[in-house]
Amino acid sequence: TQxxxxxxxxxxxxxxxxxLRCGVHQGLVGFAVQDNRGEWRGxxxxxxxxxxxxxxxxxxxxxxxxxxxxxxxxxxxxxxIDVLWRNSSWTMTKDVExxxxxxxxxxxDGQGFLVRRxxxxxxxxxxxxxxxxxxxxxxxxLNLADDFRSRGIEYTPVVAPTEEAARAAYAREDxxxxxxxxxxxxxxxxxxxxxQQHAILADxxxxxxxxxxVRRGDEQWTALVRWT
Numbered sequence: 001t002q003x004x005x006x007x008x009x010x011x012x013x014x015x016x017x018x019x020l021r022c023g024v025h026q027g028l029v030g031f032a033v034q035d036n037r038g039e040w041r042g043x044x045x046x047x048x049x050x051x052x053x054x055x056x057x058x059x060x061x062x063x064x065x066x067x068x069x070x071x072x073x074x075x076x077x078x079x080x081i082d083v084l085w086r087n088s089s090w091t092m093t094k095d096v097e098x099x100x101x102x103x104x105x106x107x108x109d110g111q112g113f114l115v116r117r118x119x120x121x122x123x124x125x126x127x128x129x130x131x132x133x134x135x136x137x138x139x140x141x142l143n144l145a146d147d148f149r150s151r152g153i154e155y156t157p158v159v160a161p162t163e164e165a166a167r168a169a170y171a172r173e174d175x176x177x178x179x180x181x182x183x184x185x186x187x188x189x190x191x192x193x194x195x196q197q198h199a200i201l202a203d204x205x206x207x208x209x210x211x212x213x214v215r216r217g218d219e220q221w222t223a224l225v226r227w228t
Contacts, residue, residue, distance in 0.1 A: 008220035019061040022048035023081040026066040029187035040064045044085040051228045068162045070137030084213040089139045103225035105211040109181040110204035124203040131156045133175040135163040147205040
């Protein structure tokens with residue numbers, strides 16, 4: 001820390017506690033998932049461990065709190081976690097709201113659609129009248145409504161409480177398509193027993209810059225996350 005630089009309250013609390021608390025996805029293959037031994041693995045998980053290494057010189061001092069799309073920001077605002085490493089989209093609304101700061105972008109994604117090959121669909125425009133599964137509290141639900149409204153496509157949203165629930169609803173055929181970030185759709189397809197019978201359409205209806213989120217007002221902490 002440079003002489004005269006403001007002391008980070010978050011960093012001080014983390015050092016006194018002895019470990020870093022990261023909010024992560026409940027279970028997204030490639031980003032954050034527990035293996036058969038209960039160990040957390042994935043892209044976001046590795047970033048959290050890198051932060052622990054930067055702070056303590058010990059990557060094992062990272063702890064993981066699985067969070068839904070709906071409760072992730074409340075957990076961050078309430079101090080339950082120190083940083084949110086959970087494939088979160090950096091949007092203007094979140095940026096100007098004033099409570100949070102995005103420290104950077106670690107993955108560029110985009111929203112798409114997972115469908116059964118048996119439906120013989122080539123484009124999202126052919127989903128007129130379809131039932132589409134989305135997770136509550138996600139940017140995906142808002143993007144879907146905006147995009148289909150602009151194109152005059154009628155659909156029935158099947159809103160699930162979590163991304164996992166939306167994935168399960170699609171697997172049960174409670175909906176005709178599942179809409180989320182392409183990375184999440186690829187992860188969802190990899191968990192299906194008949195994954196070759198499902199396809200991700202070429203349509204990408206949004207640009208999703210994903211990155212870590214912290215509470216606003218602690219610039220030194222934000223910089224630590226950014227440089228990690």
